[in-house]
Every structure is written in structure tokens, then in C-alpha cells.
Amino acid sequence: MKLTQTAYAKINLALHVRARRDDGFHELETLFAFVDAGDQLVARTANADSLTTVGEFAGALDNPFDNIVMRALSKLPRPDGLAITLEKNLPVAAGLGGGSADAGAVFRIIRDAHGLPDDWRERAAKLGADVPACVESVTCIGRGTGTELEPVESDLTGMAVLLVNPRVPLATGPVFEAWDGMDREALPEGPVSKIAREGRNDLRAPAISLCPAIADVLRALATVNPWMCEMSGSGATCFALFEHVEERDRAAETLATDHPDWWQMRGFLR
Template structure:
């Protein structure tokens, strides 16, 4: 069994206010890239998890790993031995752990089926996990778990992800939000909402991690159709109209900023 944990990006992220439970009221446009971490699984006597890949060393707590938590949260016969190839940076605004958990849900669905309350189980693991199970464009409200389908007229659009190799804690970025409600998401298709939308966490993220501003500036110097920070950072993304244009941009950034991490893909 093999599943890609598709990288999550927020094409727009509007923070509307604080909630009594300590979280924030959000409106976001989730989208997913056809690249990310890779999971392979086989039947086993018990659940097992092995982590390999470029960013494996950043996952130091086996009991805090969302793959392990997802396996524990779902009923299945026997066990699953899972190998997680960690290709996405950790604490990067790409929903990496949530995407990994979503991939586990798909593996279990294929092999055993999911319980009727799987959405509630996914939400308990993290606000992004329910969206990551299906990994298709959708609107998220509340803490991001109230999902609504949307017409995605940008399927197949080229995406370049860039991270300055600086982890950024989501809680710290939200704590730095200026509490200004700048209004709801616009209406329309994915392209219309993304183009007219924004990321309300960008200023707070840059104050904590100034290299984000450098990444955004570098991406804006390429022939991109849209440049924005994803989630709470520090990863930024740029959308391009063709493979040739994205290749030119990727090569330019790799030459000028060899220390930055990058990944290419297409919107699902």
C-alpha cells in the first residue's frame, strides 16, 4: 500500500477573530499539491512506524507523530507497519503532519473501511486533518474543520513551494496576529477567491521569521501569477502558467539561494 501525503497550501487565509476555546475563527481556501511525503504500509502483527527521508531527524517524538496517532485512532484488524518518507519540512505551513495523517486514513479506508465518525476522529488529531483526508480544494471555516466543496478551476496549475529552512511554530504566529478582522473570503471559484484573498498571518510570521519576506520578494521577481505565504509559514508558494516558466523560476532561485528548500508540483 502506498499513499502520497499531499502538501497542503492555503491559497487564502482570513482570520476573523478569537474563539472562547482559545483557537481562532478562520476562513480559508485549502488546496493540495500532487507531491509531498510518501507513506508505504504492509500488514503486520502490530502497528509500527519507521521514519526516513530528508526531514526524518526533525520528528523526534514517536508518540507525538500524527501517523502513529492516526493509526491509534482508527479501528483496523491486526496491525500496519508504516514507513514515512519525510520529504516536507516540519513546522512549515504545509500541513505535513496532517497530510501524513490524512494518508493513513486513506490507507485504512482502502484496506478496512472507515468508521462513520471518521471526520470527528480526524478533527481531534488537528484542524487541518479532515481536509487532508480527501486532499482536494475546499473551503474551511471555524477552526478549519467545517469544510465546504468548491469548484477548482486551477487543477493542474504549476506550483513552486519554497522554504528558507526555518521552522515556525503555528501557536506563536497566531499569538502575533493583530486581532484585526479584515473581512471574509470573497465568493467565486478557486481562482477568483485566491486572487482576491490574502493571508492574514503573513505580517506576524515575518516578524518572527524575517527570511519569509526574502522568499516572497524572490518569488515575486519570477514570472509568477500568484505569490503568497502558506498557512502560518514559513513556506511560501508561487503559481505558474506552464512547466517552462516554473522550471526557469526554480533554477533561478536554486542558483541565487542554494540553501532554501523547494519542491515543484501541480494543484490537484
Template structure:
């Protein structure tokens, strides 16, 4: 039996960096949200595990057999092989948790066939800090490295989303390094305070992305994307994760579609995806 899963694009409606940990990771507080669009995984039983990668961004994966889909598959017990096809629609190194979302979708596929082991959260965390949140792909607050999840009142489900990327890959490591350098130069240092309390709408409106300025220092085109998104006065616009993808959230799909059409006309070279918040 064939099983298909969407690897839902992850966005950070707010992302506060609180400091660097002794283990080298960074302490963050973030509001994870998920768009009802992204990569697609299709699996069917086979004699042995295999992965085929197709789609616009398939070539961006240097070694498709060592990506998070295969690592997730190898991390979970399954008595039969699976032949998996990954349609890579999300840009790589884009702040959308694409690899983590793919891994999360693989966890759900294994769950469909065989169920998940009791320690699946730990197995997911070993693959990456964003992977636990991507398994369920439900809005949540993430703390620690992002793997410590807390529920939040989701009063933004069904809102329209526009994702825009200038087609410039932006690895996370250099952005965090720039965050530390910029933090050393500003009043208050690196830690600018905790995530606001309240519902998703409150956190989204009052929260910030501490990685925005560091990312812009490496990829100035992010400023151009944010400027375009701001013109249509969305409910919220911001950079996601460590960039370079930016998002805008709208109360109505028509407003999102108008913005998407205008921006596509002005910048046909930019990547876009539309969807709704889960």
C-alpha cells in the same frame, strides 16, 4: 499486500483570520489546495503496529512514535497490525500541514485495507483542524477552525506550483500571538473581512493571508522568499498557512521550472519542491 500513499502538501491559497474563539482557537476562512507531491507512506500487514521514519526531515520529529501517523492509526479500528514507513520529505513547522497530510494519508491507507468508520470526519478533527481536509486532499473552503469544509469550483487544477522554504521552522502558536498584537495596532482591528466569493481563481487572486505580516515579524527571511517568487510574475504568490513556506502558482510548468532553477542558483540553502495543483 503493500499500500503506498502520498501525503499531499497542503497550501492555503487564501487565509483570513476572523477572530479568536472562546475555546482558544481562531476562527478562520481559508481556501485549501493540495500539491501532488509531499511525504510518502508505505504500509504492509504485520503482527503489531509500528512506524519507521526516513527521509530528509525524519530527524525533525522528536518522537516519531507519538506523531500524527501513529495517532491516526490508533484513532481508527483495524483488526490487524500495520508496519508503516514514513518518508518525511516536507519540512516540519512549515505551513504545509505536513503532519496533518501524513494523518490524512494514514486514513486513506486504513480505508484501503478495512474501510473507514462512519464518524471518520470527527475522528480526523480530533487529531487537528487541518486533518479532515487532508483525508481527501481536495480543494475546499475551510471555516471555523478549518475543519468545516465547503466545496468550491476548482478552476486551478493542473496549475504548476513551486514551494520554497528558508529552512527555518516556524510554530503556529507564536504567529497567531503576533497576529493579535499587530491587529490591535492597525485600523479595523484584527478582523480584516471575509473570504471573497467565487471560484478558486477568484478567491486566490482577491484573497490574502492575514498571518503573513505576523510571520515576517518573527521570521524576516519570509520577505526574501516572497521577493524572489515575485520576480517571475506568477499567477499567485503568497506565504502558506502560518509560514515559513511560500508558494508560487504558474499557468505553465516551464515558467515554474525556470523560476525554481533561478532561485536554487541564488539561494542553494533554501528548500524547494515542485508539483501540480490537484
């Protein structure tokens, strides 16, 4: 048996931090969306579970035995082992849910081969707050720590996306610690396009305080006439949406010329 899955890059079209919880986590309201590109996983039946990492960012996964892919495999019952090859195309600690997306792809691989247990959402949440959303990889509103999900119809499906990262890893924990604690109101109501345009990312300012290059990326994206641009998650990746693929491709070429050291990926919203 051979199964393949794309670990779709996650972006937050809006991310409102409402409060710090008693358990140390943060109360969130976020609009998740997914790009039709990301890491690639190939799984084959084997006697025991194993993981091989390849690709541009494989070297950032310094302990394959503690990789979230292996932990996801350990959460799900099945009759056979799986030998997985992970092509790591997304930067690590980048606000794209890369590890969570990889775990989500593992859940889909096992779903397609054997089905998932009824409590798969709880099992996914134990791996990380973004993992349940990444299993489905559809546009949804996340509340609580991001695990209370409400799928929504998106009027942005098919929109051209450009992801840009200054190649600076940025851990999530310090960004949340740098948040100023101010509740700036709930997500707007209305269609996805309205929430995206009128919402905000409350982690942008604390992320820029730790990684000033994010501001450089956002300034550069603003000059190429996107429909909107914003930082994703806790950074440092930023995204721009375009109404026409030609506009996105021209923007990508301009940024590649002006900033050849930045990472970028093109795709479309799922």
C-alpha cells in the same frame, strides 16, 4: 498487503482570520488546495503498529511514538496492525500541513484496506484542525477552526506550483499569538482563481515578524513572474503558481542558483 499513499502538501490559497474564539482557537475562513507531491507512506500488514521514518526531514521527528502517524493509527479500528514507513520529504513546522497530511494519508490507507467508520471526520479533527481536509486532499473552503469543509470545483487544477521554504521552522502557536486581532473581512466569493487572487493571508505579517526570511522568499518569488505567490498557512513556506510548467521550472532553477540554501519542491495543483 502493501499500500502506498502520498501525503499531499497542503497550501492555503487564502487564509482570513476572523476572530479569536472563547475556547482559545481562532475563527478562520480559508481556501485549502493540495499539491500532487509531498511525503510518501508505505504500509504493510503486521502484528503490531510501527513507524519507521526516512527521508531528508526524518531527523526532525524526534519522538516516533508520539508522531501523528501513530496517533492516527490509534484512532481507527481494524483487524491487523500496520508497519508504516514514512519518507519525510516536507519540512516540519512549515505551513504545509505535513503532519496533518501524513495523518490524512493514514486514513486513506485504512479506508482502502478496511473502510472508515462513519465518524471519521470527528476522529480526524481530534488530531488537528487541518487533518479532515487532508484526508480528502481536494480543494475546499474551511471555516470554523478549519474543520467545517465545503469542497469546491477548482479552475486552478493542474496549475504548476513551486514551494519554497527558507529552512527555518516556524511553530503555528506563536504566529497566531502575534496576529493583531483585526478582522479584515470575509473570503471573496466567486471561482477559486478569484478567491486566490483577491484573498489574503492574515498570518503573513505576524509570521514575518517572527521569521523575516519569509519576506525574502516572497520578494524572490515575485521577481520570477508567477501568476500569484503567497505564504502558506502560518509559514514559513511560500508558494508560487505558474500558468506554464516551463515558467515554473525556470523560476525554480533561478531560485536554486540565487538561494541554494532554500528548500523547494515542484508539483501541480490537484
